[in-house]
Amino acid sequence: MKNKKLLSLLLPLVAVGGFFTLNALKTDTKPAEVPITLPAGFSSTIIADNLGSARHLVVTPQNDIYIHMASTRVSKGIIVLHEANNKATIKTSFADYGGTGIAIKNGYLYASSKNSVFRYKLDANNQVIDPNHPETIVHGLVEINHHQPKALTLDNDGNIYVNIGAPSNICEEYDKKRTGCPILDSTAGIWQFKADKLNQTYSKDAHYAWGLRNVVGIAWNQQDNQLFVMQHGRDALHDLFPKLYTAEQSAELPAECMFALKKGDNAGWPYVYYDWQKHQNMMGPEYGGDGVKTADPKYINPVAAYPGHYAPCGLLFYTGNQFPERYKNGAFIAFHGSWNRAPLPQAGYCVVFQPFKNGMPDGKWEVFADGFAGTAEQKASGAAVHRPCGLAQGPDGSIYVTDDNKGTVYKISYQK
Structure with missing residues (x-):
């Protein structure tokens, strides 16, 4: 039933010069079906709805919004909106692959599939020139069903960084004797490639950082010129080791972690949480940990x-510059x-704000936008009801949030 509803909203498709224009989607500004809560002075508007599984996005100086869809079940893989006066209209869609990663840099749009990274040349108005013939920057990335998204970001020196998640919780199915995880050479890390070189493949030389179970949030910090990532931590501490961890402990642990990465860093998965x-970094119970033993200090914190x-x-x-000064250079x-x-709720x-100072986290994080889920x-x-996924900054300093459950796009702004 849900797919039929989405199809009715996304059809008909009209071919226009190689693009597909989605004419039937209603994107009028409207009060939030599920109101979200924000700090004083901030407001939110739903600028699009019922898009499907909307993942990461980018916003151009011309207020066009490129949204990467998780799949092509109900639309093309990349949908392009134009937003004006808090209303979004759909311009085009293209790409025969779904995915998560998307970015714009130096006149190109970059996007990832489950096994490749492509780029599209943009014109002076940041419009894709030839949507049907992208260049392949990277191919042959490991295809996995578990932790499939290939998130990406670019630095200022011509490099692109791509996550390859581990197809595993804690590598147990690949390391039954618990002597070492054999998939660490091809997954569970970040790979660095040249952003302007075609047909690269992942290799030892391209391996940038290790021991990261799965990264979806990834960004280049301009303040200190460094790569930052958000790791999804492991599961099932209590289920696998009920004598070492209570169910309540397993609900809270391990942490979801922000890492500041340099080439060669190892965050320690699966040996550490x-x-x-x-x-503290703790030794994983599969590798001799007991909830008390700390990890080898060779793994980064x-x-x-x-x-x-x-x-x-x-x-x-x-x-x-739109938001108050305290938000400048901080992380959402x-x-x-x-x-x-379980057994906890x-x-x-939600979207949280992490204050930064001099390029590093400074102070406790705080909930910024909440209420996406609906009722308590x-x-x-x-x-x-809604699950926040992608974040992007608009040319006026507003931020945009995608929801990959119902395909809602929120615009959050501040007015003094």
Whole structure:
């Protein structure tokens, strides 16, 4: 039934010069079906709805919004909106692949599929010139069903960074003797490629950072010229080791972690997890840990940590001038929300703000936008109405949030 509703909204499709224009989607500004809460002075508007599984997005100086869809079941893989006066209209759609990663840099739009990274040349108005013939920047990335998204970002020196998630919780199915995880060479890390070189493949030389179970939130911090990522932590501490961890401990642990990465860094998965309550890297129970033993110091520590199972899916460093000064250069994180915090209520489903100073987290994080999940009962049960995923900054300094459950796009603005 849900798919039929989406199809009725996204059809008919009209071919226009190689693009597809989606004519039937109603994107009028309207009060939020599920009102979200924001700090004083901020307001939100739903500028689009019922798009499908909307993942990451970018906004151009011309107020065009490129949204990468998780799949092509109900639309093309990339939908392009134009937003004016808090109203969005659909211009085109293209790409025969779904995915998550999308970015604009130096006249190109970059987007990832489950096994490749493509780029599209843009014209002076940031319109894709030839949507049917992208250049392949990277191919042959490991295809996996679990942790499939290939999130990406670019630096200022011509490099692109791509996540390859581990198809596993804790590598147990690949490391039955618990002697070492054999998939660390091809997954569970970040790979660095040249943004202007065609037909690259992942290799040892391209391996940038190790031991990251799954990264979806990824961004380049312009303030200190460094890569930052948000890792999804492991699951099932209590289920696998009931004598070492209570169900309540397993609901809160391990932390969802923010890492500031340099080439060669190793965050330690699957051998390590971070306890945000003890503020320590802990030895994983599969590899000799008991909930008390700390990890080998060769593994890097996160620069910030958040409660377990919140599922961080978007990361944005705010560089605009619209929001109050305290938000400048700080990080916004979109938490997709949990499914496995029982016996505690499910949690997350929010956008938080992490203050920064001199390019590093400074002070406690705070909930910025909340209420996406719906009622308290819907949130606690995990039956969330909306689940935040992607974050982008607009040319006027507003920020945009996608929801990959109902395909809603929110615009959040500040007025003095």
